Amino acid sequence: MLQKEIGMLFQKEGSVRFGGHFITVTTVRLTRDLSLARVYLSFMPIASVGKPEEGLALVQSEAYHVRKVLAGKVGKHLRKMPELRFFLDDSLDRYEEIDDLLKGT
Numbered sequence: 001m002l003q004k005e006i007g008m009l010f011q012k013e014g015s016v017r018f019g020g021h022f023i024t025v026t027t028v029r030l031t032r033d034l035s036l037a038r039v040y041l042s043f044m045p046i047a048s049v050g051k052p053e054e055g056l057a058l059v060q061s062e063a064y065h066v067r068k069v070l071a072g073k074v075g076k077h078l079r080k081m082p083e084l085r086f087f088l089d090d091s092l093d094r095y096e097e098i099d100d101l102l103k104g105t
Helices: 002-017 052-061 063-074 091-103
Strands: 023-030 036-043 083-088
Touching: 002 023, 002 036, 002 063, 036 052, 052 063, 052 083, 063 083
Parallel strands: 036 083
Antiparallel strands: 023 036
8 A cells, every 4th residue: 555655646746856757666665563664666767867866865855745645645544654764676677687697698
């Protein structure tokens, strides 16, 4: 549910609040006590908007806003609204690296 709502928020506000980055939420991992959500993001490479690291910095600077909007949407379904921490999802890069190694290139 968190993954879906965060993704929709990035889709709606991506061009205004997040510098035009196309952001995909790949995974959300919650701690057992629901106090922390690790949100893994993937950024589509678009030359005009900058590097993924810059997009991640924008998202991290807007973490309070994201949490506030989410609390309004999913707060009734969760016992506690978790703190959000954002990370770059590099699984696709690792997949390509492993694939290249297996191919011998």
